[in-house]
Amino acid sequence: MLLLPSTLDNIVAFVKTSAKAKRPRLEICPYGTVTLIAPRRFSARHWQGFLRDNTGWITQTLERIDHHRRQAPQLHTIQPGVIHLPAVGATWHIDYSNQQRRGAIESQIEGGQRLTVRAGDNHEHLKHLNAWVRARAHAVLPTRLREISEQTELRFSRINIRAQKTRWGSCTRSGTISLNQNLLFLSPELADYLMIHELCHTVHMSHSARYWTLVKRFSPDYRLHESRLRHAANQVPLWAAGARQRTAQPGDTVIRLTMPI
Ligand SMILES: [Zn+2]
Numbered sequence: 001m002l003l004l005p006s007t008l009d010n011i012v013a014f015v016k017t018s019a020k021a022k023r024p025r026l027e028i029c030p031y032g033t034v035t036l037i038a039p040r041r042f043s044a045r046h047w048q049g050f051l052r053d054n055t056g057w058i059t060q061t062l063e064r065i066d067h068h069r070r071q072a073p074q075l076h077t078i079q080p081g082v083i084h085l086p087a088v089g090a091t092w093h094i095d096y097s098n099q100q101r102r103g104a105i106e107s108q109i110e111g112g113q114r115l116t117v118r119a120g121d122n123h124e125h126l127k128h129l130n131a132w133v134r135a136r137a138h139a140v141l142p143t144r145l146r147e148i149s150e151q152t153e154l155r156f157s158r159i160n161i162r163a164q165k166t167r168w169g170s171c172t173r174s175g176t177i178s179l180n181q182n183l184l185f186l187s188p189e190l191a192d193y194l195m196i197h198e199l200c201h202t203v204h205m206s207h208s209a210r211y212w213t214l215v216k217r218f219s220p221d222y223r224l225h226e227s228r229l230r231h232a233a234n235q236v237p238l239w240a241a242g243a244r245q246r247t248a249q250p251g252d253t254v255i256r257l258t259m260p261i
Pocket of ligand 1: 197201
């Protein structure tokens with residue numbers, strides 16, 4: 001069930017009372033579900049007042065989510081019909097089935113590739129989709145890193161593929177490079193650049209002037225790539241970024257907010 005409001009003047013919020021909460025707090029999940037975490041002593045009258053006082057922040061946040069959703073609907077759905085992996089130029093058509101055998105099964109179809117996700121519920125199909133992204137990443141990212149390593153003559157010792165939430169990659173002193181599986185959702189240029197960035201850390205660990213001189217040798221446009229990387233999380237579908245849609249839980253009160261015009 002998706003509770004993202006279709007119009008911003010009709011907002012549904014969950015109220016969760018908490019014994020631990022000292023003061024009321026608002027949360028908006030990346031899918032647009034508004035939750036008020038309220039102390040026990042807070043009454044229904046207080047809820048409405050608190051929400052009204054925070055109307056500005058709520059509408060601004062929901063407008064931002066709504067704008068992003070309209071620009072890239074496929075990144076916001078929890079049941080994608082198509083998955084684009086720009087880094088490898090691949091498009092997958094996704095089918096869902098609740099057959100007994102579980103998992104994500106790849107097949108070829110006319111004009112592309114198909115992935116059939118067999119799962120009992122949303123939670124389970126997201127698990128299979130994420131495991132599949134990881135398998136795709138394992139299939140392609142190490143090969144690409146080795147190619148770039150050969151071109152640049154920057155050696156690394158090991159590679160890890162991870163589902164990191166906050167980093168695109170990292171490099172240890174011993175030369176182990178970790179890459180985020182969600183690099184698959186970036187452009188090939190940006191994914192390549194991230195690998196150059198990490199490979200240069202095998203020579204200079206810190207972001208020193210000498211480090212950037214080395215980066216520039218292999219990627220003259222490194223400043224542009226760095227700034228794009230900072231905003232690149234926007235290109236990852238919410239289901240792959242680990243965002244969970246909050247849904248009503250036992251004990252929640254569901255209230256409908258009517259925003260003042
Ligand atoms: Zn770095």
